[in-house]
Amino acid sequence: MDLYPLKLVTVIGESLIMRDIAEKGVKLGATGFTITQVEGDGPRSSQNVEIAPGGKTLKVEFVVPTDVATTILTHVSEEYFEHYSIVAWLSDVMVIRGALYLNGIK
């Protein structure tokens, strides 16, 4: 079993923008993404009302090589950090069949 070192990009924010972020992530080089509905609280959470459309909190995750991870995080921070309730981070992961996640190899 071979394990490949890759990066896990996690972005959590209001559902209104998360679809766009997921799709943009794919355009920027990710081979896929996972979206989960989550719950939480933070300084800007009161902006969200769950009964209003776009008011849920979603988590989007990408497993990508370092350069793609940086591009995605730059895009997210430039585009959304100023006005939306959002949090993003990067972590190291070891992935089985990691070659699949490298850019251009499918």
Added chain:
Amino acid sequence: MTDRTVISHKNTWPENAAQLIGKTKIVLIPFLVGLFTVKLAIMLATDGSQVGRVVQSLEKNLLTPIPLCFLLGIFCSKVHAGVSIPKELYYSIAIFLLMSIGFVGGHELAHEYSVHGVATLWKPAFVTLFLGVLTPITSFCVLRFMGKMSVADAAGVAAHYGSTSAVTFAVANAFVEQAQHPANSFLPTLVTILECPGIAVALLLGAALSASERAKKAEALGTPLKASRLREALYEVVTGQSIMLLGGLLFIGFVSTLFMDPKGFQPFYDFFQSKGMLFRGALCIFLLEMGIVAGQKLGDLVKIGPFLVAFGVLMPLIHGFIGVYLGYLAGLNLGGCTVFGAIVSSASYIAAPPAVRMSLPEANPTYSLTAALAITFPFNIALGIPIYFEMAKWVGAH
């Protein structure tokens, strides 16, 4: 570790009871004071006086299941009661309510159309369109020049108040039916017409006025100017749930009434109309959840400041009166004027928030959502609707 966590969450009973009593007071005292004031006013007001009649209408409205379920929701959220309406049920009820209003509305519209043609329809439709354009502008001016809010915030709130709330329509409709003054049959059509223009006007206003601010900021920071997403936002409004289901079912109800055999049509009508039973019951569950959400938002009243709180009560009254009066001039009946006043004064919290969030991200959603959900909506269902009813009587509708 686990044990300790569990214990720390459990309050001992005296503490818990004290907390419960404290929180109960927050909800019950204003309610009892309100009820007492209403009673006192009834006693003081001489029979037949205008104030006396308004007060009697208020009392008749407040002690009915729909507002009481809303109040129960607020109470539950304050005492952290174990009531939570599953979100999926809430969404399902929203879909049913919209479809039911649309379908029954379309059916009634077809009747109206086959009897009178467009003669009775065009004036109310025109007035609705006019008010859809007027209300966001008046709201924006009040917020911007009297409330000194930023362009984006003022436009954001104005978009909510320019559009309408279908649930307020449903509650107002139930009220006038209980009062034995059913509204004109084409009111659901007017709700559909009123949904979009308000949001569009406010967002255009906001986008036009904040464009220069954005350009300056981008220049100062040296970042590229972000493209406005106005077009996407407007597309979102037009294709949103309210318009698609309400407008779509209105069309379906209209067409099927005209072209379908009445016997074949009846089962559909029975389901959606169900003598108002399903509809009102569902509305009670819906309002319970709305109460819980509004209760959670009550804490934000401190954040939005007294101006917006006053705005959330006074602006609906002004818009409501304009709605009632223009509705009367357009030929609506007593129930029609009341419901029309209610929909003109109400603030959207379904169609407007995502549209505003997309095209004016710098606007703070706490302002608009708290004003629409925690102030204007409760005000309208508890006090506003009976007041519009009396306004309609006063202007001479019958």
